[in-house]
Amino acid sequence: QVQVVESGGGLVQPGGSLRLSCVASGSIFSIYSMGWYRQAPGKARELVARFVTGGVAGGDIITYADSVKGRFTISMDSAKNTVYLRMNSLKTEDTAVYYCNAALSNEYGLASASYWGQGTQVTVSS
Numbered sequence: 001q002v003q004v005v006e007s008g009g010g011l012v013q014p015g016g017s018l019r020l021s022c023v024a025s026g027s028i029f030s031i032y033s034m035g036w037y038r039q040a041p042g043k044a045r046e047l048v049a050r051f052v053t054g055g056v057a058g059g060d061i062i063t064y065a066d067s068v069k070g071r072f073t074i075s076m077d078s079a080k081n082t083v084y085l086r087m088n089s090l091k092t093e094d095t096a097v098y099y100c101n102a103a104l105s106n107e108y109g110l111a112s113a114s115y116w117g118q119g120t121q122v123t124v125s126s
Helices: none
Strands: 002-007 010-012 018-026 031-039 046-052 061-064 072-077 082-087 096-105 111-116 120-124
Touching (some): 002 096, 002 111, 018 031, 018 096, 018 120, 031 072, 031 082, 031 111, 046 072, 046 082
Parallel strands (some): 010 120
Antiparallel strands (some): 002 018, 018 082, 031 046, 031 096, 072 082, 096 120
């Protein structure tokens, strides 16, 4: 009913850049937030960046993990239910599968169900 699809992963050298894209589609009334998470082998899934756009009277709220602040930039096209992650100055420790999450808003502007994409591999290696 709701599909979340990531793209843009690949192999890059340290210091390089990538841009990830994620599109949510299907039975969507409104998006509350979309975000990027990553999981390295043997590690827990962790938040990379999140863009909260629904149920926020004061405007959008963006959150980054400390490890990516200043290097990664999240942006969102709400009309297209699409979120992007621009990754600059990539480090080997950024290597992981990157997953997109889309959380829906209900009719009252509250966070509702969330959905995960299949993930896209990002490998940073020399």
